[in-house]
Amino acid sequence: MRRVLWVVAAVVAIAGGVMWRVGVSAQEQPAPSAKPQAPAIPVVAEPAKAQDMPVYASGIGAVQAYNSVTVKVRVDGELHEVLFKEGQEVKQGEVIAQIDPRTYKAALAQAEATKAKDEALLANARLDLARYQTLVDKNAASQQSLDTQKALVAQYQAAVQGDQAAIDNAQVQLGFTTIKAPISGRTGVRLVDEGNIVRTTDTTGLVVITQLKPISVIFALPQERLDEVRDAMARGPVAVEAFRRDGTTLLGEGQVALIDNQISADTGTLRIKATFPNDGLKLWPGAFVNVKVRVNTIHDAVTVPSQVVQRGPDGLYLYVVTTGNTVEKRTVTVASALGPTTVITSGLKAGERVVVDGQLRLTPGARVNVVPPKGGAGEKPAETVAGTDEKRA
Numbered sequence: 001m002r003r004v005l006w007v008v009a010a011v012v013a014i015a016g017g018v019m020w021r022v023g024v025s026a027q028e029q030p031a032p033s034a035k036p037q038a039p040a041i042p043v044v045a046e047p048a049k050a051q052d053m054p055v056y057a058s059g060i061g062a063v064q065a066y067n068s069v070t071v072k073v074r075v076d077g078e079l080h081e082v083l084f085k086e087g088q089e090v091k092q093g094e095v096i097a098q099i100d101p102r103t104y105k106a107a108l109a110q111a112e113a114t115k116a117k118d119e120a121l122l123a124n125a126r127l128d129l130a131r132y133q134t135l136v137d138k139n140a141a142s143q144q145s146l147d148t149q150k151a152l153v154a155q156y157q158a159a160v161q162g163d164q165a166a167i168d169n170a171q172v173q174l175g176f177t178t179i180k181a182p183i184s185g186r187t188g189v190r191l192v193d194e195g196n197i198v199r200t201t202d203t204t205g206l207v208v209i210t211q212l213k214p215i216s217v218i219f220a221l222p223q224e225r226l227d228e229v230r231d232a233m234a235r236g237p238v239a240v241e242a243f244r245r246d247g248t249t250l251l252g253e254g255q256v257a258l259i260d261n262q263i264s265a266d267t268g269t270l271r272i273k274a275t276f277p278n279d280g281l282k283l284w285p286g287a288f289v290n291v292k293v294r295v296n297t298i299h300d301a302v303t304v305p306s307q308v309v310q311r312g313p314d315g316l317y318l319y320v321v322t323t324g325n326t327v328e329k330r331t332v333t334v335a336s337a338l339g340p341t342t343v344i345t346s347g348l349k350a351g352e353r354v355v356v357d358g359q360l361r362l363t364p365g366a367r368v369n370v371v372p373p374k375g376g377a378g379e380k381p382a383e384t385v386a387g388t389d390e391k392r393a
Contacts, residue, residue, distance in 0.1 A: 053297070061242070075176040078196070082193075099198065122159070182209070188208040214276060217276060303344070
């Protein structure tokens with residue numbers, strides 16, 4: 001029995017020693033280290049703004065002269081004198097050319113002489129009529145003679161009237177030898193040289209005069225914009241801006257003059273004509289321009305710089321900086337994505353900070369460090385540019 005107790009005591013001692021060694025080994029092993037935290041990503045952020053933003057409909061148009069006239073001759077003859085220079089500004093009614101008038105002066109003199117002869121014959125016929133009237137009253141001449149004389153007087157009266165018409169026509173033809181500018185505008189390239197024989201059947205004319213101030217621009221918009229443009233015109237004058245093809249250089253500001261009376265069945269577009277003062281002559285006939293029509297104004301619109309909005313598989317999105325300096329990926333709806341400022345209609349509130357620069361390294365929930373923009377602190381002023389006819393690429 002005593003031997004059994006000694007054996008049990010020895011087993012207990014051995015077990016206790018083993019457990020003590022295991023505890024010591026566990027204490028000697030180092031604790032597993034915590035995973036290092038990723039550094040914050042530097043980004044540039046600024047708050048979304050609430051402001052009134054104009055809405056533009058955009059299209060491509062062609063500049064057209066307000067008036068354009070090909071000056072042609074109305075009588076035949078030698079081009080005696082050219083009184084304008086190519087590219088010169090002329091006023092309406094200003095003499096610009098002269099055809100040799102001698103033939104037409106002679107025709108006028110001949111018509112005047114014929115009238116003088118017929119007037120003399122008429123005066124004599126009237127005297128004879130008075131004599132015949134006296135003789136008939138005294139029964140010294142027949143009634144037939146009196147009636148014949150009355151007819152002769154009427155004949156000469158008609159001849160005088162015809163002569164006057166011939167004189168008027170000759171004066172008109174003589175006046176056509178002096179060629180005047182039918183409109184005010186700028187002359188183009190001279191099409192006929194001095195000394196040439198010009199005829200009314202010539203198709204080229206002498207010169208083309210175009211009116212540049214004011215000037216017109218005809219452009220097309222999608223037919224879906226018809227109601228917007230009509231509503232805008234009902235509210236008052238509709239402003240139009242014309243830009244170079246680069247889309248940034250402003251050439252002029254004008255107003256919508258008219259909407260064409262039909263939509264093109266081939267292209268489904270609406271033709272609109274706008275008028276520009278063109279005081280600086282930056283718009284030139286035949287040039288193509290980008291046109292923006294201000295069709296509406298969105299009041300208190302939420303706006304962000306255009307580079308904020310990104311395109312992903314699920315549509316447009318942006319990154320919002322939360323209070324814990326992490327970013328949240330936010331899906332948004334855009335009303336305008338044209339120009340340096342974008343209008344957000346849903347998914348963002350005014351005052352929320354959005355990432356302007358540094359989006360490429362971001363993932364939802366990433367820690368960020370907001371830094372000032374390159375080139376100095378402060379926010380860039382938003383430009384009032386908007387549009388709905390172009391989508392972000």
